[in-house]
Amino acid sequence: MSRSCSAMENAVSTRTVEPLPRHFFRRSAAEVAPDLLGKRIVRSVAGAELVGRIVEVEAYDSEDPASHCFRGMTDRNRAMFGEPGHAYVYLSHGLHHCLNVTARAELPAGGVLIRALEPLSGIDTMRALRGRHAIADLASGPGKLAQALAVDRTLYGVDMTQPGPLFIVEGVAGEEVPIEATPRIGISRATERLWRFTVADSPFVSGPRRRAKA
């Protein structure tokens, strides 16, 4: 419940912070996913720096019937078969972009869907992009998150371990992140896997379809 750090403290400059290294993502998606909670996404767009704390993720890999990469490589999912730590952006339901970061070890493909952020910096820009005011409604869902950070397929394949338009940096040192594991949302297969990870009690996780733990 209590947040140890205010948004202001969290929003300290990211310019001097190194992105997470490649080896962080060279593990199975299910290992990387919970470790991403509390980390920060940095998006540079049109001179603005947008920063958000990751509060909700889902893991997918090539042995997972619910994953896009389960049936092998296509033009759309090619990034998930490539080097870990890159952006995999896809269009969901023909309307909403969704942002993943690729992560895999032994398996040929895998990735982590970034589902929700706690906005920390560049909030006015996010509001303009979203057309909404409430902070809790800016990035509380994969489609909303992509809209708030101006993420579309022009960012497909971007290396998120290098400073650039989109990368991930460490969170607050020493911060304890309470993690909750639940079934993933919006899928019909492999629902027995508890591969959705959220920051427990965060008000910024995806909204109306949020469920109590199974």
Add this chain to the structure above:
DNA sequence: TCTCAGATTAACT
């Protein structure tokens, strides 16, 4: 070539 389900969201009843 055609049809359908889908890692969603927001507006509407």
Add this chain to the structure above:
DNA sequence: GTTAATCTGAGAC
């Protein structure tokens, strides 16, 4: 709680 909006890949024929 229900539904429209609308693109893409997979599977059926």
